[in-house]
Amino acid sequence: MTTKTSEATDRHGRYTLGIVDNDPLVAEAPRSSFERFHAPLEVIWALTDPEDALVHCLHAKGRPDVLLTDIDMPRLSGLGLFHELQTRKLPITVIGISAFPNIAEEPGLVILPKESAVEEIVQLAGMLRRDDDLTRWFPTPTKPNPLSPSELHALTHYSEGLTTTAIAHTMHVSESSMKTFAKRAYEKLDAHSRTEAIAICVRNGWI
CATH class of the missing domain: 1.10.10.10 (Winged helix-like DNA-binding domain superfamily/Winged helix DNA-binding domain)
Structure with a gap:
């Protein structure tokens, strides 16, 4: 799902990111990775309820630029969430994640493996948003470890x-x-x- 840059993007070229996965550990895990590597996608929320995520997306204050959603979820699946956002023509770039990335083929939706690295998600977001800065982004090397x-x-x-x-x-x-x-x-x-x-x-x- 390709969109223009939304109003949630700040003047430093960073984008906001929402994460939804019905497994709370999986929902929270990417947050620390994105923060650790100072990724240009800032996690503003990580939720386990896709319907709750939809509510956040519908309101401008909680609406992320990019949504990372699990595909296989109860009640409202990732595909269903993607369709809801498409129907409302919201300016959100949706990226699916799944333990089985070939689970579905949906026009406008790319599904990545759940174990995808931070840079893969950021670079895909860059391609979908046509933002070269994101497409070329790599994690900044961490400081040398001084410990034995x-x-x-x-x-x-x-x-x-x-x-x-x-x-x-x-x-x-x-x-x-x-x-x-x-x-x-x-x-x-x-x-x-x-x-x-x-x-x-x-x-x-x-x-």
Whole structure:
């Protein structure tokens, strides 16, 4: 579905993105990826109810420039949502995602695999919107990781909710060594807490 740039696009060339998938984990997963890579598609909402997504699309304040929608959903499928938006001639570029991308052939709708990378989605949006900046976009390389493997493994396990004792057992080291790994990691990241250190690692794509 090719449209002209909508009013939701800001003066810096960024576009707004809405995501809808009846699986809450799948609906939220792309948000962190788009934010981590500073993609030119800004996620303004990620919803699990396609009918709720339609309501957002109908109102100018919540209307995204690009909609990433799961195809196979109960009550209102991604195809049904696409048809509703087409009927109303809303200025939204719709991209479908599915575990089975060949599930349907619909004129004006491209369906990508659910595991598609951020740049594939952004570049497809660029082609559909005829925006060369989007079409040529690639993620900005992340900052070099200053942590040693042991320090990174420690923070990764902490991010999974494991205790210091459990992590020490998993890594076959003493608890005092674990605390040393964590302390060194905080110092290298200039973090003041475990939560802050983990957030820095996630933001930079290290864990």
